Amino acid sequence: MIRAVLFDLDDTLFDHRGAVAAGITLHRRTLSGWQRFDDAAEARRWYELEERHYHRYLAGELDYQGQRRARALDFAEPYGETLEDPDAWFDGFRAHYEAAWTLLPDALTCLDALKTALPGVRFAVITNSVLDAQLLKMRRTALDERIDTLVASGELGVVKPDPAIFLEGCRRIGVSPADAVYVGDRLRTDAIGAVDAGLGGGIWLDRDNGATDEQLAAAEASGVPVIRTLDELTPLLTDAALRRPA
Numbered sequence: 001m002i003r004a005v006l007f008d009l010d011d012t013l014f015d016h017r018g019a020v021a022a023g024i025t026l027h028r029r030t031l032s033g034w035q036r037f038d039d040a041a042e043a044r045r046w047y048e049l050e051e052r053h054y055h056r057y058l059a060g061e062l063d064y065q066g067q068r069r070a071r072a073l074d075f076a077e078p079y080g081e082t083l084e085d086p087d088a089w090f091d092g093f094r095a096h097y098e099a100a101w102t103l104l105p106d107a108l109t110c111l112d113a114l115k116t117a118l119p120g121v122r123f124a125v126i127t128n129s130v131l132d133a134q135l136l137k138m139r140r141t142a143l144d145e146r147i148d149t150l151v152a153s154g155e156l157g158v159v160k161p162d163p164a165i166f167l168e169g170c171r172r173i174g175v176s177p178a179d180a181v182y183v184g185d186r187l188r189t190d191a192i193g194a195v196d197a198g199l200g201g202g203i204w205l206d207r208d209n210g211a212t213d214e215q216l217a218a219a220e221a222s223g224v225p226v227i228r229t230l231d232e233l234t235p236l237l238t239d240a241a242l243r244r245p246a
């Protein structure tokens with residue numbers, strides 16, 4: 001019996017990647033001499049720097065501000081710029097990033113469909129980030145009105161895929177882990193992590209259909225279904241054939 005659906009936030013419900021691309025492009029436009037590289041390539045490079053340095057933050061190698069600083073300094077390098085104040089530079093990006101905040105187009109329809117198909121279902125968001133930043137995103141997009149609780153790794157001191165963070169999400173909304181499923185865009189961090197924590201299921205949202213054979217084999221070995229959009233979630237969770245015996 002599914003009593004709760006737990007979600008990742010960035011790139012699962014919230015269009016983080018789109019906002020990052022818009023943010024860096026607009027930020028570069030405000031800077032003199034920063035137009036000489038291609039927008040799409042620079043957005044990709046900026047995103048890859050986030051992946052690298054944010055992972056170092058999650059691994060405890062950098063603090064939150066430190067990973068922002070590292071991203072700004074590395075990004076500036078091909079422009080021959082040594083940023084005197086990387087924090088201020090990052091704040092410039094951040095303002096454009098925040099202005100572009102939006103949910104992914106299938107997020108609200110998915111929550112509505114789940115509410116109808118699974119009466120009384122509870123929702124939580126579990127995110128590898130700092131609490132304040134994620135709360136702000138949820139308020140600005142009105143997601144906070146629909147989600148029962150938000151668990152952020154920054155407040156808890158453990159990051160996904162540590163089982164403790166998934167279990168904390170279940171505890172806060174008062175459901176047994178076996179009665180909860182987790183949906184996220186990262187196979188190991190999100191979906192397999194949730195299964196390993198003892199949740200009733202982990203679902204991998206592979207939005208860009210980029211799964212490798214190795215990933216598909218890992219998903220199958222962990223009993224993780226793969227979906228391409230959140231529109232597939234309600235049919236998946238209400239398909240009796242998918243439910244596991246208690």
Ligand SMILES: [Mg+2]
Binds near residue numbers: 008184185
């Ligand atoms: Mg994500």
